[in-house]
Amino acid sequence: MSTRMRVMMIPHRQHQQKTRKKASRTTTTRKPHRQTRACNVPELRSTLLPMTSRHHRPRNHGQNRTTYWSPGQRGARRNPNTSCPRPSPQKTKRPNAPPRRQRQSFNQAIHLRDKHSAEPRFASNLRGPASRTAHQKASHKLGESSPATPMGATLSRFGRSFSSVASSVRPFNPRSSIRRHERARRAAAPSGVTKTVQKKPPQEFKRARDNVYRRKNDPLMAEIELLVILKSKAQYQTSGLRTKQQVDQELEERNKLIQKLMKEKADKDRFAVAPLDQASMQRTKEIITKASQQQGHSFCTKFRITIAGHDLVKLCPNQWLNDNIIDFYINLITEREKAKGRKVEGMTTHFFTTFERNGYQKVARWLSRKTKEYCRKNIMELDTLLIPINIGGAHWTLGVIAPKQKRVEFWNSLKSSNHSDDVRRYCTLLRKYLMEEAGITELEGWTDYSPEIQPQQNNYADCGVFTVKTAEFRARGAEPAYTPRDAQNLRYRMVLEIVDGELHPVGDDD
Amino acid sequence: MEDNKAGIKDEIPDKVSIVVRSQGYGELAFNVKTSHKLSKLTSRWCQHNGLDPKTVRFLTEEGQRLNPEDFIKDLDLDLEMDEEDGLMKGYINAHMEQIGGC
Numbered sequence: 001m002s003t004r005m006r007v008m009m010i011p012h013r014q015h016q017q018k019t020r021k022k023a024s025r026t027t028t029t030r031k032p033h034r035q036t037r038a039c040n041v042p043e044l045r046s047t048l049l050p051m052t053s054r055h056h057r058p059r060n061h062g063q064n065r066t067t068y069w070s071p072g073q074r075g076a077r078r079n080p081n082t083s084c085p086r087p088s089p090q091k092t093k094r095p096n097a098p099p100r101r102q103r104q105s106f107n108q109a110i111h112l113r114d115k116h117s118a119e120p121r122f123a124s125n126l127r128g129p130a131s132r133t134a135h136q137k138a139s140h141k142l143g144e145s146s147p148a149t150p151m152g153a154t155l156s157r158f159g160r161s162f163s164s165v166a167s168s169v170r171p172f173n174p175r176s177s178i179r180r181h182e183r184a185r186r187a188a189a190p191s192g193v194t195k196t197v198q199k200k201p202p203q204e205f206k207r208a209r210d211n212v213y214r215r216k217n218d219p220l221m222a223e224i225e226l227l228v229i230l231k232s233k234a235q236y237q238t239s240g241l242r243t244k245q246q247v248d249q250e251l252e253e254r255n256k257l258i259q260k261l262m263k264e265k266a267d268k269d270r271f272a273v274a275p276l277d278q279a280s281m282q283r284t285k286e287i288i289t290k291a292s293q294q295q296g297h298s299f300c301t302k303f304r305i306t307i308a309g310h311d312l313v314k315l316c317p318n319q320w321l322n323d324n325i326i327d328f329y330i331n332l333i334t335e336r337e338k339a340k341g342r343k344v345e346g347m348t349t350h351f352f353t354t355f356e357r358n359g360y361q362k363v364a365r366w367l368s369r370k371t372k373e374y375c376r377k378n379i380m381e382l383d384t385l386l387i388p389i390n391i392g393g394a395h396w397t398l399g400v401i402a403p404k405q406k407r408v409e410f411w412n413s414l415k416s417s418n419h420s421d422d423v424r425r426y427c428t429l430l431r432k433y434l435m436e437e438a439g440i441t442e443l444e445g446w447t448d449y450s451p452e453i454q455p456q457q458n459n460y461a462d463c464g465v466f467t468v469k470t471a472e473f474r475a476r477g478a479e480p481a482y483t484p485r486d487a488q489n490l491r492y493r494m495v496l497e498i499v500d501g502e503l504h505p506v507g508d509d510d
Numbered sequence: 511m512e513d514n515k516a517g518i519k520d521e522i523p524d525k526v527s528i529v530v531r532s533q534g535y536g537e538l539a540f541n542v543k544t545s546h547k548l549s550k551l552t553s554r555w556c557q558h559n560g561l562d563p564k565t566v567r568f569l570t571e572e573g574q575r576l577n578p579e580d581f582i583k584d585l586d587l588d589l590e591m592d593e594e595d596g597l598m599k600g601y602i603n604a605h606m607e608q609i610g611g612c
Contacts, residue, residue, distance in 0.1 A: 320611030366573030
């Protein structure tokens with residue numbers, strides 16, 4: 001180290017101590033901002049703070065700086081016991097501190113320095129583009145002949161000596177460039193006109209909102225986040241752009257908006273099929289556990305169908321349903337509707353496959369056998385005829401013949417691209433059966449019905465559930481109104497309904 | 511007609527011949543006692559065809575499901591006299607289990 005350097009560093013250190021005092025002043029003015037953030041919205045803190053603290057808290061490096069940047073860097077509070085002039089940033093790092101940029105290697109640093117100019121650059125120049133622009137902004141305002149970048153600052157930036165150029169290549173500290181900027185401004189401006197509180201640009205809030213929307217696509221969460229931002233900014237924004245009344249008014253409006261959005265969300269999220277209560281849920285779990293342990297155990301025998309353990313486990317999530325479950329449930333539906341006096345019949349799942357394969361003669365007596373007890377022979381007297389259709393041994397759909405509405409319906413919970421072909425095919429078969437059964441040769445005024453919007457499954461397992469649920473809705477003359485999110489609840493409900501041998505009551509029955 | 515059926519049902523003999531028909535497995539006749547369970551017959555049929563009894567459903571000619579645990583005399587089968595061996599003859603159909611999910 002040359003004598004010239006030593007001489008130059010002394011006045012600079014004094015200058016630094018002054019700036020540190022100023023720096024601590026600025027930190028105290030900023031601190032309340034952090035605290036108000038935390039305690040202003042206690043009810044939302046647990047859910048929102050992780051998000052906002054990550055995304056929206058203005059970058060405040062104050063804590064980092066006071067803990068491990070200033071002492072070592074400035075050399076003022078050096079630890080006399082160790083030879084290391086400053087504590088390692090990695091050791092003093094806070095647990096939740098953001099990841100720090102990696103140091104550049106010595107070779108890289110030298111290369112960059114030589115590449116860019118003949119004279120040594122600041123360490124911040126060797127950092128990423130963001131820090132470089134920050135620095136360039138500062139230096140741009142300062143100008144070439146700025147008094148704020150004396151040789152001493154350069155030296156202090158590089159460390160204790162020229163020989164330690166490599167060690168000077170360290171993570172960019174944004175505060176120092178800001179300080180330099182401030183220093184330059186104070187030097188340029190007449191004394192006593194320094195501003196401690198900077199005005200927030202009006203676009204900032206708007207930009208934050210846009211960002212939130214873009215990221216979340218969830219208006220409710222975005223509004224809640226913005227409320228938190230607004231509340232945190234309310235204190236110092238009153239001093240600048242808005243009056244307190246304006247801020248309070250906006251807060252109130254946002255509160256109302258959030259209430260409204262929450263209500264909408266609650267309405268949207270309401271299950272079409274109510275979830276089971278705690279006790280029923282527990283019972284369902286016990287039944288399924290028992291069913292999976294005792295596969296051969298008979299849980300329910302009704303309509304001459306025995307539901308054993310190996311059938312019940314098919315009501316576990318993501319299991320395919322078999323004909324036993326479908327038959328049993330269709331029978332439950334028809335039993336309920338008959339008890340209410342409606343003429344609803346349901347065919348077995350093997351009906352349609354037999355009809356498709358062997359023709360009408362094979363199934364000619366199937367319906368009349370069912371309606372024998374009612375002494376009715378004519379299919380046209382029925383309200384609804386439910387026909388579960390198994391396609392290719394892999395898919396359940398539902399055909400419905402509704403003579404009252406003169407409709408042949410086809411419900412498919414997994415519409416393919418050639419849905420209209422499927423509809424035409426199966427409706428033609430159903431019409432054929434209907435004509436044979438009714439003993440007529442022409443169906444006048446009958447329409448094929450398969451609405452564009454019908455409940456669609458969101459996996460490759462639930463079509464059996466959808467089939468029987470649609471049958472349940474159609475049996476009581478309602479349009480199917482449930483979503484794929486209900487499939488889980490439906491499965492649990494079906495377990496109880498099958499084991500109990502009766503359907504759960506429906507609220508909105510017509 | 512109904513009187514006739516009721517009459518037949520009352521006089522269900524001790525022994526009947528039941529023919530199991532199935533798509534792809536042909537016909538197979540069993541002479542069984544009506545005091546037995548249907549499962550005695552169906553399990554033999556499944557064994558004969560190498561099938562798991564859990565995966566086979568038995569239906570009457572009229573599309574009614576049959577529970578293998580029922581006694582044969584309780585089944586609502588249409589029986590008709592077969593002249594050859596002098597036994598009442600009934601038909602049941604075997605269907606394979608259907609599953610579906612996607």
